[in-house]
Each structure stands twice: as C-alpha cells, then as structure tokens.
Amino acid sequence: MNQAYSTKVMEHFASPHNVGEIPDADGVGKVGNPVCGDIMNMYIKVENDVITDVKFKTFGCGAAIATSSMATDLIKGKTLDEALKLTNDAVAEALGGLPKVKMHCSVLAEQAVRRAIDDYLKRKTGKGLDVKSDEELHEEEAVEA
Numbered sequence: 001m002n003q004a005y006s007t008k009v010m011e012h013f014a015s016p017h018n019v020g021e022i023p024d025a026d027g028v029g030k031v032g033n034p035v036c037g038d039i040m041n042m043y044i045k046v047e048n049d050v051i052t053d054v055k056f057k058t059f060g061c062g063a064a065i066a067t068s069s070m071a072t073d074l075i076k077g078k079t080l081d082e083a084l085k086l087t088n089d090a091v092a093e094a095l096g097g098l099p100k101v102k103m104h105c106s107v108l109a110e111q112a113v114r115r116a117i118d119d120y121l122k123r124k125t126g127k128g129l130d131v132k133s134d135e136e137l138h139e140e141e142a143v144e145a
Contacts, residue, residue, distance in 0.1 A: 005062065006096030008070075013062040016069035018076070020055040027120025029112040032134055038064040038105060042072070042112040046120055049080050056112070063102035067109035070094050080117055084129075086110055111137060 005013075025043035032039040038060030045053040054076050058068040071091050075083040088106035092098045098106060114131050122128040 005066075005099070008094070008096040009063065009066045009098065012066035012069040012095065016056075016065050018055050018069065018072035019057070021057060022053060022055050025055075025116075027116040027118070027123065029115030029117070029119060031108050031111045031115060031137065033104065033108060033137070036060070036104065038108055040064065040068050040108050040112040042068070042116045044075075044116045044120060046080065051075050051078055051080065051083055054116075061102070061105070063098055063105040064108065066095055067091050067098070067105045068112065071109035071113055075113055080120075083113060084117060086113055107137060 021041070022043035022045055024045075026046045027044045029042040029044075030040070038058070040056060040058045040060070042054065042056045044051050054072045056068040056072055058065050067088075071086065074086055074091065074094060088103065088110040091106040091109050092103060095106075111132065114129060118128040118131045
C-alpha cells in the first residue's frame with residue numbers, strides 16, 4: 001500500500017511553483033476535503049481568454065501541494081478552453097504518477113482550476129460552469145477509494 005512518491009512530486013512539494021495569492025484575481029477557485037483536510041485556493045488573471053497568471057495556496061499533504069503546483073504550471077499561458085480540458089489524470093501523469101491513495105489530490109487540483117474559471121466566467125458573463133460541490137467531490141472519492 002505504501003507507494004513512494006516520484007522525483008517530480010518531491011520537487012514540486014519541496015519547491016512549489018506559483019505559490020501565493022493574486023489580490024485582484026479575475027477568478028478564485030476554492031476546494032476542500034473535510035475528511036483529509038486538504039484545502040486549495042487557486043487564483044487566476046485572464047486577458048483575452050488566456051490565463052496570464054495563476055497562483056495557489058494549499059493547506060494539505062505533500063501530494064496536495066505538488067498537484068496544485070503542477071496544475072498551475074499546466075494552465076499558465078493557456079486559453080480558458082484549454083485549461084478546462086485539464087484532467088486529474090493529466091496532473092498525476094505530469095508528476096510521474098501518484099500513489100492510489102493520493103489520487104484525490106489531483107482531483108482537487110483539477111476542480112480548483114475549474115472553480116477559478118467558473119468564478120471568472122460568473123464575474124464576466126454572469127453565467128458559470130457546472131461545477132461539483134465539495135460534498136459531491138467527497139462522495140466520488142469515497143466511491144473510488
């Protein structure tokens with residue numbers, strides 16, 4: 001059951017990229033899992049439908065920090081449509097894999113991105129995405145575990 005973290009996960013945990021807040025963010029995505037205690041906040045700046053800057057603040061385990069860091073790397077400079085195609089599997093794969101018991105962290109990272117874009121769209125157009133609640137995410141994780 002105890003599966004080691006990849007070198008990439010350890011690098012992103014030890015020196016995470018894009019840490020911090022964007023005070024005047026165009027969109028903010030917040031996700032949390034009350035059971036494992038991981039909380040992610042993602043902040044995006046958008047110009048001409050392109051994510052020009054992204055930062056995160058995560059309270060959680062090493063995998064939660066590493067997946068947040070990798071997710072920000074993967075969406076920075078991308079269009080909103082490209083960023084919305086980001087999957088938790090792509091985040092995990094970019095990190096060289098995650099132990100099965102930590103895959104939920106990549107789901108949280110994917111959802112934090114979706115919620116930040118959802119928040120941006122609601123502010124800009126008044127209409128957001130169909131995003132899952134923390135409770136729905138937790139129920140899905142319980143089924144997968």
